[in-house]
Amino acid sequence: MTHISLQGVTKYFEGGDIVANDSIDLEVEDGEFLVLLGPSGCGKTTALRLVAGLEHPSEGDIHFDDERVTDHSPSDRNVAMVFQNYALYPHMTVRENIEYPLKIRDVPPEERDERIEETTELLHIEDLLDKKPAELSGGQRQRTSLARAIVRKPAVFLLDEPLSNLDAKLRMEMRTELKRLQDELDVTTIYVTHNQEEAMSMGDRIAVMNQGTVRQVAEPEELYNRPRTTWVAQFIGSPPMNLIGGTKRNGTVELAEGTSVPVDASSDSGSDTDSAPVSLGVRPEDFSVHGDSTDADRAITGTVETVEPLGEFTIVNVDVDGTSVKAKVPTTGVERGDRVHLTFENHDAYLYDERGELLP
Amino acid sequence: MSIQETLDANVDADVDWEKARAILVFLLPGLTLFGVFSVGPMAYSVVGSFFAWDAFEMGAFVGLQNWSETLTDPLIINWDNLLAFTFPMGALPQNLLWMVLHVPLSTVLGLVLALLFADLRGKRILRSLVFLGFTTPTVVIGLVLLFVYDPQAGVFNELLRVVGMEGQVRNWLQEPQIAIYCLVAGGVWVQTGFSMLLYSSALAGIDPSLLESARIDGAGPFRRFKDIIWPLVKPVTAVVVIMGMIWVLRIFAIVYAAGGPSGGPNHVYSVLGLEVFRAAFSIPVEYGKAMVVALIELMFALPLAAYIARMD
Ligand SMILES: Nc1ncnc2c1ncn2[C@@H]1O[C@H](COP(=O)(O)OP(=O)(O)OP(=O)(O)O)[C@@H](O)[C@H]1O
Ligand SMILES: [Mg+2]
Numbered sequence: 001m002t003h004i005s006l007q008g009v010t011k012y013f014e015g016g017d018i019v020a021n022d023s024i025d026l027e028v029e030d031g032e033f034l035v036l037l038g039p040s041g042c043g044k045t046t047a048l049r050l051v052a053g054l055e056h057p058s059e060g061d062i063h064f065d066d067e068r069v070t071d072h073s074p075s076d077r078n079v080a081m082v083f084q085n086y087a088l089y090p091h092m093t094v095r096e097n098i099e100y101p102l103k104i105r106d107v108p109p110e111e112r113d114e115r116i117e118e119t120t121e122l123l124h125i126e127d128l129l130d131k132k133p134a135e136l137s138g139g140q141r142q143r144t145s146l147a148r149a150i151v152r153k154p155a156v157f158l159l160d161e162p163l164s165n166l167d168a169k170l171r172m173e174m175r176t177e178l179k180r181l182q183d184e185l186d187v188t189t190i191y192v193t194h195n196q197e198e199a200m201s202m203g204d205r206i207a208v209m210n211q212g213t214v215r216q217v218a219e220p221e222e223l224y225n226r227p228r229t230t231w232v233a234q235f236i237g238s239p240p241m242n243l244i245g246g247t248k249r250n251g252t253v254e255l256a257e258g259t260s261v262p263v264d265a266s267s268d269s270g271s272d273t274d275s276a277p278v279s280l281g282v283r284p285e286d287f288s289v290h291g292d293s294t295d296a297d298r299a300i301t302g303t304v305e306t307v308e309p310l311g312e313f314t315i316v317n318v319d320v321d322g323t324s325v326k327a328k329v330p331t332t333g334v335e336r337g338d339r340v341h342l343t344f345e346n347h348d349a350y351l352y353d354e355r356g357e358l359l360p
Numbered sequence: 361m362s363i364q365e366t367l368d369a370n371v372d373a374d375v376d377w378e379k380a381r382a383i384l385v386f387l388l389p390g391l392t393l394f395g396v397f398s399v400g401p402m403a404y405s406v407v408g409s410f411f412a413w414d415a416f417e418m419g420a421f422v423g424l425q426n427w428s429e430t431l432t433d434p435l436i437i438n439w440d441n442l443l444a445f446t447f448p449m450g451a452l453p454q455n456l457l458w459m460v461l462h463v464p465l466s467t468v469l470g471l472v473l474a475l476l477f478a479d480l481r482g483k484r485i486l487r488s489l490v491f492l493g494f495t496t497p498t499v500v501i502g503l504v505l506l507f508v509y510d511p512q513a514g515v516f517n518e519l520l521r522v523v524g525m526e527g528q529v530r531n532w533l534q535e536p537q538i539a540i541y542c543l544v545a546g547g548v549w550v551q552t553g554f555s556m557l558l559y560s561s562a563l564a565g566i567d568p569s570l571l572e573s574a575r576i577d578g579a580g581p582f583r584r585f586k587d588i589i590w591p592l593v594k595p596v597t598a599v600v601v602i603m604g605m606i607w608v609l610r611i612f613a614i615v616y617a618a619g620g621p622s623g624g625p626n627h628v629y630s631v632l633g634l635e636v637f638r639a640a641f642s643i644p645v646e647y648g649k650a651m652v653v654a655l656i657e658l659m660f661a662l663p664l665a666a667y668i669a670r671m672d
Contacts, residue, residue, distance in 0.1 A: 030641065052576060053574050053576075054575070054576070058487070074572075074575045074576045075574070075575060075576065075577070075579070075580070077580040079576060080576065081572075081573065081576050083569045083572075083573060085567070085569060086575040087569040087570050087572070089573075089574075089587075089588060090570075090592070091592060100574075100577055100579075101577035101578060104577055104578040104579050104583060105578050133486075148577075262671060327502040
């Protein structure tokens with residue numbers, strides 16, 4: 001079992017023109033399922049390859065437990081990786097593919113057979129052993145690739161968007177299966193994805209990445225409930241959090257057109273008299289939409305632009321002084337052009353300062 | 361579908377004559393050319409090899425006489441020298457010896473260079489340099505070899521002098537027992553460019569994540585080559601080997617340029633192509649013999665070509 005630690009890891013490409021990873025600090029606990037989540041091109045794969053040893057960091061260090069592995073070759077790190085494209089050896093059968101890492105490590109043949117049997121049963125691919133990768137479906141390839149990783153009993157699993165090529169149904173199934181597997185094997189795992197639903201449902205913790213850096217590392221719940229920056233707030237959730245510009249003064253936030261919303265000003269009452277530009281963040285699902293006037297403390301008034309019924313819920317787009325605000329409600333009677341009030345609870349409101357940092 | 365049904369479907373299928381005619385029309389130009397320039401000459405040689413020839417005029421039917429005369433001609437096979445392994449052994453054994461040396465050498469060298477250049481920065485330039493040998497006309501290669509091995513001005517002898525082996529300096533292409541190997545070296549240089557290029561593109565076609573995956577699985581460079589790279593470039597090896605064999609079978613210009621129509625002193629590096637040329641175009645003209653030698657060449661080359669053509 002392995003604890004992984006990245007300290008100030010930076011990776012340049014093309015002589016420094018491209019900064020793929022920018023001083024990443026990250027701790028992955030023993031047996032943890034950590035998800036690297038971020039938009040395309042943010043450096044997730046690069047981070048994973050650095051941990052695998054396929055790339056050498058330009059700066060910084062990587063430790064497995066107390067051992068510095070920065071200069072170790074991939075084979076010395078005892079990691080197993082599932083590549084985004086599975087990287088199955090096309091000229092070998094499923095059995096030979098799974099057997100290969102064992103063969104390389106001189107595991108005796110009887111034990112190999114045993115472990116292959118065990119693993120293939122676990123992944124339900126025991127009927128495919130004599131097929132070549134080209135004869136497999138995407139899901140079967142992926143499971144073969146997983147089997148090749150698992151059979152080694154490695155110290156660390158590195159999974160690079162392993163579910164991205166699957167259809168929705170298979171993806172759901174594999175998500176559960178993978179999570180169960182990881183629980184069962186209890187191997188430290190880093191899982192890369194740009195699908196936040198996947199991240200939320202699978203990760204013990206999620207590291208949100210953007211432009212080569214880790215923006216926030218937190219448990220899924222906390223990431224949703226306390227996004228530390230506006231960027232993270234807007235990245236997590238669907239549709240993303242609404243951000244409405246305003247000014248904070250005397251314990252209230254004054255939005256444009258005279259609307260003001262009281263906020264808890266307990267923490268920084270000392271600077272009450274100062275005004276500061278802030279963004280008020282409210283998640284669409286935390287809004288209630290009222291057609292009539294309401295006596296709630298916290299209400300924003302606007303005009304309905306569009307109503308999108310999506311079956312399970314309805315998205316109401318409201319124009320508030322030129323800012324489009326989304327509300328996600330179970331049902332609604334409002335229509336385009338209606339004047340509506342959006343109300344929310346105090347604990348559902350987030351305030352971010354000018355730099356986009358969450359105010360306490 | 362049952363066997364019976366399949367049969368019925370095929371036998372009873374209406375032939376679309378309209379379509380068949382269209383296909384034929386489109387095939388006609390190609391087939392005509394193929395007939396005139398490939399099948400025709402072959403058939404002509406096969407028939408002609410059983411007749412007596414007066415220069416280029418066909419005479420009486422002589423049965424296997426051309427064949428037996430050719431196969432007992434010491435210029436084609438010199439049995440005594442062959443058994444003693446001293447040159448000249450005749451064009452056929454010499455040609456085959458050339459093939460046995462040339463093909464493995466140029467194949468392995470091409471693969472090694474392709475592997476070496478794969479991860480190198482200046483690989484484009486290096487590849488072009490090596491491939492230049494293949495693009496150079498073979499006559500020029502022969503002349504270059506003549507120059508390289510020249511006793512006075514030759515680069516090779518100069519090299520020997522530089523490393524202090526003056527005793528070895530000689531006119532390499534005039535040494536009966538060594539000359540053919542010197543020429544083979546030149547041929548290998550040519551063919552290496554070709555095999556390197558094929559291997560390079562085969563290597564470029566290997567998904568790099570396969571090799572990375574093998575590294576993570578714990579495979580060192582040798583295992584990665586043996587288990588991943590080699591199996592994946594094997595189809596290319598078949599092409600390289602067979603093209604090399606055919607190339608050697610048809611070799612002519614290098615030998616002619618380096619050793620003239622006799623193929624070196626006392627024919628020590630004469631090859632089949634050269635014998636065809638001499639039989640057909642030097643006095644006395646032995647057209648029947650030329651046909652026989654050409655047919656022998658063809659007998660080696662045809663199955664090889666067929667193998668390549670049937671590969672998928
Ligand atoms: N070998 C390389 N040479 C040059 N630039 C590279 C290399 N590898 C990655 N990059 C660059 O580094 C940045 C991060 O790439 P990376 O593959 O890590 O992104 P990612 O988060 O995995 O994206 P995706 O979700 O699309 O897979 C990109 O801008 C990419 O162009
Ligand atoms: Mg990626």
